[in-house]
Amino acid sequence: MSPLPKVSQEYKEKRRQEILDTARKVFIQKGFDQTTMTDIVEASGLSRGGVYQYFSSTDEMFRQITDRNDEGFENWIKKIIGESKTAWAAIENYLAEVEAGLLEPGVGFGIVQFEYFVFSTRKEERSSYLLKRGETAIRNFSLLIENGMKTGEFKPIQPTEAIVMFIININDGLLLQSLTLNKYEHDRVYVKEQIQGLKMYLKQVLQVE
Amino acid sequence: MSPLPKVSQEYKEKRRQEILDTARKVFIQKGFDQTTMTDIVEASGLSRGGVYQYFSSTDEMFRQITDRNDEGFENWIKKIIGESKTAWAAIENYLAEVEAGLLEPGVGFGIVQFEYFVFSTRKEERSSYLLKRGETAIRNFSLLIENGMKTGEFKPIQPTEAIVMFIININDGLLLQSLTLNKYEHDRVYVKEQIQGLKMYLKQVLQVE
DNA sequence: ATTATAAACGACAAGGATGTCGTTTATCAA
DNA sequence: TTGATAAACGACATCCTTGTCGTTTATAAT
Secondary structure, three states: OOOOOOOOHHHHHHHHHHHHHHHHHHHHHHOOOOOOHHHHHHHHOOOHHHHHOOOOOHHHHHHHHHHHHHHHHHHHHHHHHHHOOOHHHHHHHHHHHHHHHHHOOOOOHHHHHHHHHHHHOOOHHHHHHHHHHHHHHHHHHHHHHHHHHHOOOOOOOOOHHHHHHHHHHHHHHHHHHHHHHHHHHHHHHOHHHHHHHHHHHHHHHHOOO | OOOOOOOOHHHHHHHHHHHHHHHHHHHHHHOOOOOOHHHHHHHHOOOHHHHHOOOOOHHHHHHHHHHHHHHHHHHHHHHHHHHOOOHHHHHHHHHHHHHHHHHOOOOOHHHHHHHHHHHHOOOHHHHHHHHHHHHHHHHHHHHHHHHHHHOOOOOOOOOHHHHHHHHHHHHHHHHHHHHHHOOOOHHHHOHHHHHHHHHHHHHHHHOOO
16 A cells, blocks of 8 residues: 555665666766756666666756765864874875866866856756855865964965865866866976965965964 | 959958957957857848858957957057056066056956967867967067066076966966956955065066166 | 556657848949 | 949858656565
């Protein structure tokens, strides 16, 4: 009588994840906006109706992938802070990992998120999600700075949020330059130099040492 | 016998410019990728066939608008350099104008160019144009730095190109943040702070003073 | 095995953008 | 004026994507 599920919750969850993994790959390969439902349907090996059973738009898929990613990012930052001797060391370790990620070939999901962000500035219906994600990003980056403020290691001469946005700008810019130039002229992105430049700024604005 | 034009060259050129001006407005309002030929046709007051007589794609229109813009930018930079007492003053004057532009409401064509740039990273057929424009931008920004190198005022500890890319990153980032946040929370973009931050970096990397 | 029900299928209608092309209108030369 | 020619028009065929829905298949409880 009662509508019992015909497959287990685990089965459904597994399938959801499979579709999401496929979508992720397609997004990375084609970019968010160029990816159609049809693309994902074909890549998944399922049928149109099958995929629609789980997701009704690429937007929905993107957000779920991203939200999962964001959790990972927060934990990553916290781990770095936990493992670093000083607050400045945490920042240096973080930047070292960013640098390594940018220098290796192939773009990840980061650039897809950036694309989505840029596309979305024109779509009113996405603004609340955008704002929410912006807050999340700022909050996570802020951890790195507040960490040093508590111990007195950092004495910032600008609001934390302004400093965070500066970091995000360089971060995004490097991502974008990597995507464009990396294909043709790896070395011209000047990843190392720009990260070094970011450190010059941070040392001054945080009054480190 | 010979196929004489039925209207003067001036007439055709004027019409071309009218269409281009319309396209520019629509691009700014809707964003590059959301703008269709149909949009521009409707906004122009002409017919579909009429517009196609002059341009066969929004891409073509965009490039022509952009190329005109780039010339303006080069002249603008040169004018600033010419009018400034020192090379550092030129940079400060340049940044002051950028700041003023970002603080006033309404987005200009700059953000459209940025959008196009991001969109294009996924379109192979645009890569050569992209690369060319990148070179142009780098060359123009480089003027500001080379200007101070000649006089010995700047002694950069990084390649000029790396410094220029850092500037471009902050520039683009501010543009993007303005577009998203300005609508809702003007003050949270921290334009002043980030420009000040850029100066901190520049002073160090150029070894000014 | 049988059966109820959910998952998966895939054809299709609807919407929207593009580029074309035969037709109409405007322009200039004679 | 008239006629030749180009500019402007706008309907339309084409292509692509989306979301739906009636049908088929698979599952697990009986």
